[in-house]
Structure formats: C-alpha cells, structure tokens
Amino acid sequence: MVESIQHLFTGFGIAATVANLLYCLLGAVAGTLVGILPGLGPIAGIALLIPITFGLSPTSAIIMLCGIYYGAMYGGSTTSILLNVPGETASVITCIDGYQMAQKGKAGPALAICAIGSFTAGTLAIIGMVFLAPPLAQAALAFGPPEYFSLMVCGFIVLSNVTGGSLLKSLMMAVVGLIIGTVGLDPVTGDYRFTFDATYLLGGIEFVAVAIGLFGIAEVLANVDQPLESLEQSVIVPRFRDLFPSLQDLKKSVGAILRGSAIGFGVGLVPGPAPVIATYTSYMTEKRISRHPEDFGKGAIEGVAGPESANNAACQSAFIPLFVLGIPFAPPTAILLGALMIHGVVPGPMMISEHPDVFWGVIASMYIGNFILLLLNLPFVPFFASILRIPKKILLPLVMLFCITGMYTVNNSINDIWLMLLMGVLGYVMRKWAYDAAPLLLALVIGPKMEVAFRQSLMISHGDFGVFIERPFSLVFLVVTFLFLLMPAFRFIIGRFNRRPA
Template identity: 50%
Template sequence: MIDGLLHGFAILSTWQNLTLCLIGAFLGTVVGVLPGLGPATTIALLLPITLKLDPTGAIILLAGIYYGVAYGGTLTSVLMRIPGEASSVVTCIDGYEMARKGRAGAALGIAAIGSFFASTVGILGVMLLSPILAELVIAFGPWEYAALMLAGLSLIAFFAASGLAKAGLMALLGLLLGTVGLDPISGTPRFTFGINELVDGINITPLALGLFGLSELLYLALVKDTKAEILRPPSSLLGFMPNKEEAKRSVAPVLRGSVLGFLVGLLPGGGAVLASFLSYAVEKRLAKNPEEFGKGAVEGVAGPEAANNSGTAGAFIPLLTLGIPSNAVTALLLGALLIHGVQPGPMILERQPEIYWGVIASMYLGNFILVILNLPLVGLFVKALLIPRRFMAAAILGICVIGVYSSNLAAFDVMLAVGFGLLGFVLRRGGFDLGPLILAYVLGPTFERSLRQGLLISDGDFSILLERPIALGFIVAAALTLSAAVLLKNRARVAD
C-alpha cells in the first residue's frame, strides 16, 4: 500500500497532473459556491475536454471537482444561508446562525479543518478496503455481476429523493437508453430506427451534457436574479480560528461524522447528502443540550461537514473496485473512465495501478489545496455569486455546443444533446430526479451482458443460482431493499 501511494505521488508530480488537480479543486469550490450548478452539471460540461487528456489526468480533474464542491457549498451556507450544493443543506441551519452571532469565521474554520480530517480518514479507508474488496470480486462470474448490478439498481430506488415511483420510471428510461446500439451477444443493431449514428449506442457525452447542461440552461433562463444578504467573512486568517470551547465541542462530532460518512458513502445511492443528514440527526440525539441546534450549535456544523466529505471519499470504493457508481456524479466519473477505455473493477489495481494510485494521491493533495484556498480566498469565491444568471446561461450554452460537437465532430450529437436537454428540463419541472436515469444507463449494459452470459452458460436455467451463494445473496439484498423502500413509503403516507 505504501509503495502504491508513493507510485501515485510520482504520477501526480508531473506538471500536467499537478495543474489538473489544482484546477479541479478550484472549479469544485466555485461550483459549490454557485447555487444550482452542481458537480454533475460541471463534470458533464468538462467530459469533452477530458477526451484530450490521458485517463489519469482526466479522472484527477473530475475527481477534484467532486470533492471540492463540498468545501465550496459551505461558504454560501454559512454566509448567506443558501446551500451551494445539496450536501450543504444541513450546514445552513446552524452555520448561518453562528455567522449571525459574529462567529462566521469559526464556523468556516471548523468546517474546513473537519472536512480535511474527514477526507483524510475517507482516503485511508479507500486505500485499506479497496485491495481487499478487489481480491474478493476477482472470483465473481457473470451471475455475481448481474446480481450485483441488480442490487445497485434496487438501492437507486431506495435512496431516490423524488420518490419510489418516479425513481423507478427514471431507472427504466435509463435502462432503455442503455439498450440502444449493438446487441452485446449477437452484435446486431437494435432500437436504432435506421439511424446509422445510433449503431454504436447513445454516447454519454450528449446524454450527460443534455440532461445536466442544457436543461440547467433552460432552468436558469426562467429563474430571476435575486440578491441575498452576504454576511462579512473574517479579514484575517486568525478570524477563522475557533475558540477553545468551540474546538473542544467539535472533536467528537468530527470523529463520528468521518466514520459515519465513510460507511454511508460505500452504499450505492448513499453519498455525501445522506451522510450529512444522518450526521446531523446523530449529533442532535447525542447532544447534552439539543435545544441549541438550530440556534448556532457548533456540533451542527462540524459533524455534517465531516460526514459529507468522508462520504465523498467512500463513494470511490464501489466506483473503482466494483465499477458501480454511488450517485449521478460518480456515474459520470464512470462514464469518463469508460470513454477512455478504462473498465473500473477488481483488476484495475493490477492492470492500471497508475490510475488508481494517481487518483488517491490527488485526493490527498487536493484536500490540502482546498483548505488553503477556502480560508484566505473566501471573499473572492463569494463574489462569484454576483455573476448575472444570463451570463452563466450563455457560457453553459457555448460550452455544451462546442463540447458535444468536438467529442465526435458530429452535428448529430448536438441535436441529440438538444433533445436530451429538452427532456431533462421537462423531467426536472415535473419533479423527477435525473440521478436514477444516468445511473441505470451506466449500470444497465453491464447487467444485461452479465445476465445473458450467465443464461447462456446455464442453458437458461435459473436454478443454478442456488449453487452460487454470493449471487443469491445480492438478489435477496435487492428484494429486501425494494421491500423496505415500499414499506417506508407507505408508512410516510400513513403518517401524513
């Protein structure tokens, strides 16, 4: 492990990779500050640019955006009570109240230090668990992979924010889009409707840019600019230091949030958002004075901020070792790897260790860069909120069109992106979450290929599952997860 980490830092030491790590962390912070933009949209916009990079550099850049967003979202949550990103929603509650009491610097300082510690814990967890999990997965056959993908799809519905029915529809649509192109077994075209450009399937670049980029453009066009009050951040580094009492009360929440966030990040469908909410609930339950929560309790900032950063790191384990994304953002990261011909899974440590260890090393350096950026440059990042939405919309439109066309130099891809942009806008206005769609699109082809391979090997006999306990265990887990999702939904309906 130590040799691998040293190898990763050697790969990171090139000027190109160092620059990409810095750019990714900086862009992630800016994206976290700008409400509504989000990491998924930004990664989708940058997918065409990464085609000109080597796989290691591309994933270093995109990963930097992913874990940098959690830092940036804290700034607006504390200073404006506006969550720049979904995982920072909980921070608004007590972070803003601390700022109103003149402790904005302490809230930001605790959040930055706790986030750095939690990210380090998460990265260590990735280093320790990924090789062990990879060795176990090497024994997987087609049935195990099919059952694993099925379990991942079931967890998408369980954790979906838009409800079980809507998440199921989105997952079904994603599965259907994943079937367009050549049949994985026979190699014959299907669902192409005579369009030659669809023979190779729907490229993830126009799909992602349309769903997340162009739909965001249409959404921004309908939202009026609003001016919110921005509380003044500290003018010196000393102003970000918490006092002795605040530091003492933050230690335990940071430790608990780091462990809780990492474990939640391992779950497909979990990630930083769920981790931050669970951490806040835990801290409020364990607090000696729970009535302080909502009025500026430092535990309400330290725990969730640690949890969302640790959860982000934990999400890389299923992505790299199983090839299963935990959320829409990691699904786009998986798509970026697939575009470069990299298949994440148990063999990535053996076949392409430079990618695995290069990403791990970049996460160490990136989180250190984020601490340096977020405290002295708070005022600069907050000024990004002054950019009029019409200028942001024009920039997104230009990037989308150029990016989609440059990926394959095909005008058809631009039309495809426009179509998906309109579809994404309609779905968003209808309250649908686009995350399950992109997740199912990425997981679907692997599920279909593995299932059909297993059926060919067993001559169509499903009873062979009784002889494969791992595959059977994943199927049982999927069934239990769907049952739990339905029960929780019905219980919530009864409670209402």
C-alpha cells in the same frame, strides 16, 4: 499492507509530477467554482468539464476530474452557509446550522470548520481506501455475472429508495435509462438496435450529452423559467479576519469530525447516494448525543462539522466500489466511470493490477487534492464567494455557451448538441413533474454492463433464473433489494402505528 504502502508511495511519485499537480490544482479550483455556483453541483460540473480532459493522459484526466468532484463537494458548502442555497444535495443539511451561524455573524468559523472537517475526513478516508481497496478487489474476483447483476439491481433499488422522491418514478426513470442504454450495438451479438438507420446512433447514445442535458441545461432552463427580478441576487461575503474559529469551536468540533468521518466512510461503501445519506446520518447522530440538542437548527457548530466531514469521507470511499467493482453507486461516480471508459480505463477487480499508475496515482492525488482544497478554502473563501456577485442574467448565458462549446468538442458533432438540448428539455420537464434524473443517468452508464451480466448469467445456467438465488452473494444482494422494495410499506405501517392514539 506493506505492499499497499509501497504502491501508495509510487502513487505519490506519479501524482506529484509538476503536470499532475497542476491538473489536480486546476480540477480543485474548477470544482470549487462549480460547487459554489447554486444549482451547478459535482454532476453537472464533471459532465461540463469532461471535454477539457480529452487531450490528457488517463491518469492526469482522472486526477483532474476527481479534483473537480471533491472540489465541488467542498464548494457546495459555501453557498449553503452564505446564502442558504445548497450547491448540491449533500450540502442541504449544512444549510440548517451553517446558515444560522452565518446569520449570527459566524460565517467565517462555519466555513473554516467545513474546510478543516472535510480535510480531516478526506485524509482518514484515503487511509481507509489504501488498506481496504486491494483486499476488496481480491474478493471481487470471486464475483461472477449473477453477483454483478444482483448487485446492480440492488444499487438501483437503493438509489431509487433514498433519493427522496417517489420510488415508482425513480424506478421508471432507471428503466428509461436502461432502454436508452440499449441503443446502438448489442454488446453480445453485435446486432444494431433502435438505430433507425441513422449513422449517428450506431455508436449508441452519447452519455456526455445526456449528462450535460439532464443536469446542466435543465438547471439553466429551470433558472430562466423565473421572473426577471429573481435573476438578480446579492450575497454576504465574509471578511478574511472573520474566517477563523475559536478554540472552543474547535473543541466542540473534534468529536463531530471524527464521528462524521467514520459514518461517511462506512456509508460510502454501500449502494446509494452516499454523501446524502452520510450527512443525514451524521446530523441525526450529533443531535442525539449532544448535551444541547435544542441548539441544533439554531447554529450549532457540531451540526456543520459532522455532516461536512461525513460528506467528504463518503465521497472518497465511494471510489472503492467504483474502482474495484467497476460499479458506480451514485451519479457523480457514474459520470466518472464514463470518463474513465472514454480514456480507455475499465474499472473493476483487475484495475489495480492492470492500471496501477491510474489507481494509486489517483489515490495519492486525492490526498494532495485535499491539502490544496484546505489551502484554497481557508483564505480564498471571500474570493470564491464574490463569484456570486455575478448576476444570473450574465451567468446563465455563459453557462449555456459553455455547454454548447463543450458538447461540440466531444466528437466535433452538431448532432451531439441537438441531443444535449433535447435531453435538457427532457430534464426540465422531468423536474416539473418531479421525476429524478439521477437514476436515468446511472442506468444509462451501467445498463450495458447489466445486460451483459444478465445474459451471461442465463447462458451459464442454461436459462434457469434460479442462478440468481443459488449463489450466496447474489442471494444476499437480492434479499437487500427486496427489503428496500418493501421499505415504503414498512414506513406506511409504522406511520399508521405511531398515529394510533395511546
């Protein structure tokens, strides 16, 4: 424990250099801007801004990208409260009571509680990370290829089950992502696969192009595919003096913030879109234990404080599986994994010992970032919200231009732009047909790792598939996977049982 604290102080030394503070600030501001733009969530935000970090050191780059991530999560709440438009999926729950508060002229307290709750939750989650990450990394050293493979399969199934859409469609998209991930060099034998003699495909499919295409371009196209009148919008911008919550609001929120932080931290450690699950769980918990459950949905401040705290805590603790196992359990951390690899840092159990500067620097920067975000969010909310005054008919061409420019800068390649546009069309069609793009992206990033783990497991066991159930950890992951696969059937049976007349 003492060692962890010493390392954390070293991390603060790294994160508090003028340059890194600046990158953290830039990331937090950019993330907040991205978060408050409806539709552009943390996934698209990180994907769009990865090219900007290419000239930076790995530590500075990851500090900036993490800043964008949690900045976007903060910013997403602003549009949820002001416009009833969630900036990203985790802010959907905030809309329920946050927008009602705004309608009653309490947008200021709602936004302030979001900022305070997120700061508190972020801080508590970072303390948890400092003490939990090193022992988890030690435990992860005992993981072999079968455990990694089973864990990744488990992650896919959990993600596919909780994204809200069809389980079959999500699984199909995950398999499509795995197939796209096989293009290029075979990681084991070195053979070329699905390259069709095209030099461009020898290095595999450019993940940044897929990420920007599926999320950024598809979002732009979905927005353009609307009548011209809907591209105009207006917004209620709160005044500075209306920003602060009363003492009673704060009293009501303290318990919700602490409970939300604990729920979020726990949920962030398990596979799946942690912030989404955490916000739903927190909201349901607050409603269940409230003395006035009837107020929920009509502007209860606990309905904003709890989910927002859970959201932020889950975002922070989701870094633990990313850093110590090298496995992202959610799309934003999958993109961060890609960014880490672009910068030559391979997350995993050895990351803490091999790249202590990156690991502890990023953890310390999260705390600084949280503080910066608190300062940004409280007084500057009216300023950020004023971005929403820019009509979409000006904003969308700008986003498209920025996507094209950003994509070109990755490899100075026009082919990357073509791939991005193609993926944009694919993402647009997938939206129309209700296919979720997140499993595809996640599979593309961890597909090569999964394949290596699968093939190594079979090599170890001389071709015996029993290796996946003979090892205890692997068996546990597979049992969880199986239970999640059966979940739709359970839901169906419970639904039939509940409908049966008494």
